[in-house]
Amino acid sequence: MKTRRQLREHCYKLLFCTGFHSEEEIPEQIDNYFGEPKEKDETPEGDGEVLHNPEMDSDSRIYVTEKVQKILAVIPELDGKINGIAKGWKTTRMGKEELTILRLALYEMLYEEDTPEKVSINEAVELAKKYGGDDSPKFVNGILAKLV
Secondary structure (H helix, E strand, O other), X not given: OOOXXXXXXXXXXXXXXXXXXXXXXXXXXXXXXXXOOEXXXXXXXXXXXXXXXXXXXHHHHHHHHHHHHHHHHOHHHHHHHHHHHOOOOOOOOOOHHHHHHHHHHHHHHHHOOOOOHHHHHHHHHHHHHHHOOOOHHHHXXXXXXXXX
């Protein structure tokens, strides 16, 4: 089984992907996520770059799928809490990367008793550093700190 950090990152990626599709398409998107590795077209040098390769055991796959489905089920609640404390920002104006990270972290803070809030916040900041813009870590940290 993958580490909690790796599983969280897969949850982020899958949750991010679902944000571009209708509710009816989500089961297909989950299947696509765990499908064959995706590669860019080959370069003139003849090599390709693997864009996505979610190799994981069935327990990890089940964990990621179930967690994402649980998060999707409570998005209105999560967004309501985020909108309630994000001064000058509404979830409709936030970047998809930051919003997805906030939803994931807030879900963990509210529903996963075995994950300390500080861990959820720290992991969210790390995801923001990796996937967001220059100001994303500070933005994510600021919002989540107000929710503690």
